[in-house]
Amino acid sequence: AKLWRRSHFITAMSSFVQSRPKSGPAMGVLQSTNTLDEVRTVAAVAGDGVDTMSRAEDRVGHLSVVGRYHRLPARLEDDYNVEKKACALGTGYNGSVLLARGKTRIGKFAVKAFKLHGVSKEKKQELASEAEIFLSMDHPHVVRLFDVYEEEDRLSLVMECMEGGELFDRVREKKVYSEKDACKTTRMMLLAVNYLHSCGVVHRDLKLENFLYENKNSDFLKLIDFGFSKVWAKNTKMELSCGTLSYAAPEVLAKSYTSQCDLWSLGVIVFILLVGYMPFAGSDERKQIHMIRSGTYLVKKERWAKVSSLASDFVKKLLVVDPDVRMTAPQALEHPWIKNHEDACSDCIDEAMVASLCDFAKSQSFRRSCMKLMAWSLTAPERAQVRDAFMALDTGSTGTIRISDLKQILEENFHLPEEEQQHVFNAFSDSDDDIQYSEFLAAMMASRIALHDELLKDAFRRFDTENSGYIRREDLFKVLESETEALQVMKELDVNQDGKISYEEFIGYLKNGSAADNDLEAAERAISREIICRNRWDGSEPRLRKRDKLKGMFQLGILRLGQVVSSWGSPISGRSD
Structure with a gap:
C-alpha cells in the first residue's frame, strides 16, 4: 500500500501558515521487501549490537562510540530520570521524544525510546540504522547524541535537549526572514548537510521541523532526526521514496536518486525563509506532485520583488529538476549569496x-x-x-x-x-x-x-562498562582496545592494588596525576606558551633553539630533583612551589 506523509501547509493570502500541519502517513515504505536493501541489515537491536557499533567506529573511531553505547547490566534509568508523564518534546519518524533529567549531570535531555517487543525484523533494522548513523555524527550543527542504551526489549537514544524550538515555529512567528538572517540560517543548514554528505550519509527528510534552535535566545541551528537517513555509496542510486512530500525532490518521486535530493529539500526551505510560503502547494496531492516533477513553483511577484538577485539565483540553482545540474552542498557554500554574508572569525584562533x-x-x-x-x-x-x-x-x-x-x-x-x-x-x-x-x-x-x-x-x-562502581582491567580493555595500555593504566591508577580502580583513584589521577610528570608537563607548557606568544610576532629562530635548550635543562633538573628526593624516601607531592 502506498503511504504518504501529506504536508498541510496551505498558502494564505497575506502570511505563512496559521497552524501546525497535522501528522500524516510517511512517504516511506512504498515498496515491498525488495526495498529492504535500502535499510542496511544490522544484527544490532535484533541481536547483540556489535554491527551497529563497528560501522559507527569505522567512521568516528572506537573511543567515540564505545563510551556512549551501553548494554546490560547498564540501563537508561541508572543514569537518567525520564519524565514519562510529561508531554512529548516531539515526534520523529521512528518514535516520540520524551524529556529526561540526568542523575549525575545537571540539565535536560531528550530521549527517543523504541520498544522492540513484537516489532518486525525490518523495523528493527531501521532502528539499528538510525542508531548507527546517529552514533557517527559529530558536528556543531548536528544535535549531540550522548548515550545509547540497548536492553532486552528497548533501544534508547539520549540526545541534547534543544529548547529553542523548531525552525518551523520561528518562521511562523517571523512570517518572512530578513535576507541577512535567511542567509545565516541557510549557511548553518548547509554546513550540516555538507558534513553528512562528506560522511557518505544522506538525510532524506530535510524540512523546517527537523532543524531546531539551541534555546529561545539563540540563533544557533542544529539538524535532528535520522529515521530516514541512509549510508550511501557514490555512483549508486537509492530507490525508497521517503521523507515529506512538500520537500521531496522530483527524482525521489521517480525512485531513482542520490544525495542531491537533500539539496532540493534545502531549496524548498530557503524559498520559505525568503518569501514566507511553500513553493509546491497544489490544491490537491496530484497537482502538487505534478508541480514538483516539472519544477514549477508558485511565484508571487510582490514577495520576490523584495528579494535580491543573488538570493533568487541561489534558490533557482537548488530547485533544478535535473540533479546533475543542481548545486551540490560544496558549490552552494561557495555561492556569492552565502560568501557575501559569511562572518569572519579572525580572532577565534589565538x-x-x-x-x-x-x-x-x-x-x-x-x-x-x-x-x-x-x-x-x-x-x-x-x-x-x-x-x-x-x-x-x-x-x-x-x-x-x-x-x-x-x-x-x-x-x-x-x-x-x-x-x-x-x-x-x-x-x-x-x-x-x-x-x-x-x-x-x-x-x-x-x-x-x-x-x-x-x-x-x-x-x-x-x-565502567559493567556499571559495577569500579573500573576493571576488562573495562579498560573494552574502551582502550589495548591490553598493554590497560595493564599500564591499572598499574598506575590502582593505588591500593585491589585489582580495580575506584572513583576516588580515578579523579585523583585526573586532578593530580604523577607529581614528577606534572612538574615536567607544567615546565614544558610554560615554555611552550612563552615561545608561542613571542613567535606569533617575530618568529625568531634563535628563541626556538633557546627554548629547546631550556626545555632540556628543565627535564634534567626535574629528573635529578626526583632522584634526590627519592633518596630521602619521600615522594614529590604536596609541594606548593
Whole structure:
C-alpha cells in the first residue's frame, strides 16, 4: 500500500501558515521487501549490537562510540530520570521524544525510546540504522547524541535537549526572514548537510521541523532526526521514496536518486525563509506532485520583488529538476549569496588555543582518552566557548579540521616548530588526516573548558562498562582496545592494588596525576606558551633553539630533583612551589 506523509501547509493570502500541519502517513515504505536493501541489515537491536557499533567506529573511531553505547547490566534509568508523564518534546519518524533529567549531570535531555517487543525484523533494522548513523555524527550543527542504551526489549537514544524550538515555529512567528538572517540560517543548514554528505550519509527528510534552535535566545541551528537517513555509496542510486512530500525532490518521486535530493529539500526551505510560503502547494496531492516533477513553483511577484538577485539565483540553482545540474552542498557554500554574508572569525584562533593543543599533545595517552570521553558530556554553553574556533579551522567546511590545514596555520601564524607540530598531530592519531569536532573539544578542555565533578563522574561512568562502581582491567580493555595500555593504566591508577580502580583513584589521577610528570608537563607548557606568544610576532629562530635548550635543562633538573628526593624516601607531592 502506498503511504504518504501529506504536508498541510496551505498558502494564505497575506502570511505563512496559521497552524501546525497535522501528522500524516510517511512517504516511506512504498515498496515491498525488495526495498529492504535500502535499510542496511544490522544484527544490532535484533541481536547483540556489535554491527551497529563497528560501522559507527569505522567512521568516528572506537573511543567515540564505545563510551556512549551501553548494554546490560547498564540501563537508561541508572543514569537518567525520564519524565514519562510529561508531554512529548516531539515526534520523529521512528518514535516520540520524551524529556529526561540526568542523575549525575545537571540539565535536560531528550530521549527517543523504541520498544522492540513484537516489532518486525525490518523495523528493527531501521532502528539499528538510525542508531548507527546517529552514533557517527559529530558536528556543531548536528544535535549531540550522548548515550545509547540497548536492553532486552528497548533501544534508547539520549540526545541534547534543544529548547529553542523548531525552525518551523520561528518562521511562523517571523512570517518572512530578513535576507541577512535567511542567509545565516541557510549557511548553518548547509554546513550540516555538507558534513553528512562528506560522511557518505544522506538525510532524506530535510524540512523546517527537523532543524531546531539551541534555546529561545539563540540563533544557533542544529539538524535532528535520522529515521530516514541512509549510508550511501557514490555512483549508486537509492530507490525508497521517503521523507515529506512538500520537500521531496522530483527524482525521489521517480525512485531513482542520490544525495542531491537533500539539496532540493534545502531549496524548498530557503524559498520559505525568503518569501514566507511553500513553493509546491497544489490544491490537491496530484497537482502538487505534478508541480514538483516539472519544477514549477508558485511565484508571487510582490514577495520576490523584495528579494535580491543573488538570493533568487541561489534558490533557482537548488530547485533544478535535473540533479546533475543542481548545486551540490560544496558549490552552494561557495555561492556569492552565502560568501557575501559569511562572518569572519579572525580572532577565534589565538595563542591560548594553540597552547591548549600543545598541552593536550603532551598529556599521557590515558588522560587524552578521558578527555575525549568527557568531550561527549559537555553542555551546549561549554561547547560554545570553542566551537567558533573549530569552525574557523574547518577551512573546507566539511565538519573536520584537516591536519594539513592545521599544519599550515601553525607554521604561518604561530611559527610553531616541526617537533611541536608533530606532538600535536600524534595526539589525534585516531583521526588519520582529520581532527573530529569532539577531539578538538577534548584538546580545549585542558585549559579552555573547566573540569568539574559532573564531567569527572560521567567519564568514570563511561569506563565502567559493567556499571559495577569500579573500573576493571576488562573495562579498560573494552574502551582502550589495548591490553598493554590497560595493564599500564591499572598499574598506575590502582593505588591500593585491589585489582580495580575506584572513583576516588580515578579523579585523583585526573586532578593530580604523577607529581614528577606534572612538574615536567607544567615546565614544558610554560615554555611552550612563552615561545608561542613571542613567535606569533617575530618568529625568531634563535628563541626556538633557546627554548629547546631550556626545555632540556628543565627535564634534567626535574629528573635529578626526583632522584634526590627519592633518596630521602619521600615522594614529590604536596609541594606548593
